[in-house]
Amino acid sequence: MSAARRALWSVSGLFALLLAWGAGHAAYGPFVLPRPDEAFAALVGLVRSGAAGAAILATAGQALLGWAIGLAVGLAVAFPAGFVEPFRLAARPVSTLLIGMPPVAWIVLALIWFGPGGGADAFTVSVTVAPILFGAALQGLASRDPALDEMAAQFRAPRLMRLTDVIAPQLLAHLAPAAAAALGFSWKVCVMAEVIASGAGIGGQLALARAHLDLPGTFAWLLIIVALALASDAFLLWPLRRRTAVVA
Template structure:
């Protein structure tokens, strides 16, 4: 592009600076090792708590693992996890798309942003439990209440991130793009989306995590199928091992969804920062 500065990677090489590919791989290995260490510490703390407090307060890792196996063998885990996944991802996708589109529009058009910001701020400040109660009154018990609650929770997170991201773009580059008559699609891909990346990725991770938490909570209260239904049954039977097993399974599905959906976006951002000469972030 005539109006964009693409010379920084070349300047780095001319200055004799080493390429960052090896550093990026080293960082990835370090992150993986520290992640494993953190999970190991968590498991150790869990087992220590189970030993000190006893199984009526915190089941051991072995008891929780046995409960997970029972849930998997009985066929209860698969459908429940799939139902929660549908409620969480479906609601997050619907609400996130609305918030993202309105956030980008609000960042580009002042009237849209000025009108939408207080509305989405109010939505963000409303406790999810209130939306669950309203959804039960509007839709009745079932999965619709969970999906609606997730959507109304995810929308303001993505809206505010998109609004701030678009507002952070370099005005000089935007003016130069207009001066050189860059096509609208090119302005979107080369100016707006890169400005959004640093804001949207943390917001997407937050929205995804909140979606699973809100979906499970709504399922517990609405009597819908899913992990929340399994938790309600375990609570009724006072089965702490099954309760912890459902929690671990839900978190595992969340981590898998995060790795499959957000890891490619993180890789794209790291590649973009590497081409621009920006040190990669963990």
Template sequence: MSGPRRDFFGLLKPRWGVATGLVLVVALWEAGHAAYGPVVLPSPGETLLALWQMVRGGDALPAVLQTLRGALAGFLAAVVIGGALGLLAGLLEPLRAVLRPIATLMLGIPAVAWVVLALLWFGADLAVPFTVWVTCAPIVFAAAAEGARSLDPGLLRMATAFRVPRTVLLADLYLPHMLSHLFPALATALALALKVAVMTELFSGAGGIGDGLATARAQVDTARAMAWILLLVGLLLALEFLLLEPLRRHLEPWRGDKSPPRSGVSGS
């Protein structure tokens, strides 16, 4: 097979896989609707109609923006703080010995417990970014620490022998290696950030997609609840492909089109 044709089919295969997966999900969804009825599981068509009514009625956009604002604020704080502490912990063994048990403890506390505490401590306004931060930061920390710690000792010895400046060592050796561990964790943290943000809104009743889900549950409107869920999944996919993927390509140009294994949507 010639080069251009091979490249064309190489690009086509992943798209066929995505399309096949979507068709399978819709088919199973329709089968579930036929088996259990619209009260338990509305059809894809009914869900899309409810979503369209939410968009046309002006309910969807404000809710999405509110959820997005709280989730991204907590997520970015987790990336900055967790990434910086993880890098330092990977470089300094005593600091890693101190911070690793704390990160494990934070990961062991259920997100719903953090939601309750955040509402008691900060109220509804700051509950979403705080809960997102405290649940996502340990994931980013662990990935950053492992990336910094697992750098090849031979490369470090060679850099030391050639007296490479510390700034160059950090920018050209530690950071690129750490990013290969960090980006899959960022995909996971981003998916978790949106789910935790929605759960916090559902408990607090302070607006957003979570508040919309709570209202749909109170009204026993399964189609509207599924529409909110569909909106959340679409938002997550948009963030991953419009935010994380361009960032990865910019910071990891040596990978070309080869993406690291994903652990966000599929692994959450």
């Protein structure tokens, strides 16, 4: 299939969704679904007034901070677990237990521990994504090719070079898709934490729009969240995946 045709099919899915939205508005009225053009007009208004920019910055800061802490913690635990079996056996059930905790439970705990403005958003994001990234990193370390380790040892490659040139690229092949998924997840968890806990950022604005029964405004904020999740994947993680691609 040609590139133009593929792009056309990709756009057609979004167009169908837009049509369904319009049909939903026609069927159920403006108190359930606003007209798509009203939502987009509200979006333009939010961008022009600067409200969108300020909220995006606040949410992005918390989501990215939480994601980065989760990544650092996940890797810091995965490396010893990848090389020391007793540590791996001890860490796995803890990770499974943490994955089983719903993010909203962490938000409640963070509210109790830190209060509404005490970093509950970033904490919730980091504690939610850390076990996911730990699992992916551990899988990357476990499934690396031992023949390449032996090759590097035969050439007496220093430890740091083995890490950067041999281990890390194999790890990234597993970690990059998980990190991309976790980043998309971070936005959602962060907005949820903002709605429930801090009242800051996009989540805070979303809660405010809902309280005012401002449906076009609510949908405008939802569009902003989706656009941010897609943009973060495209600009942060796509280059990473490309770097570890096996075909030149």
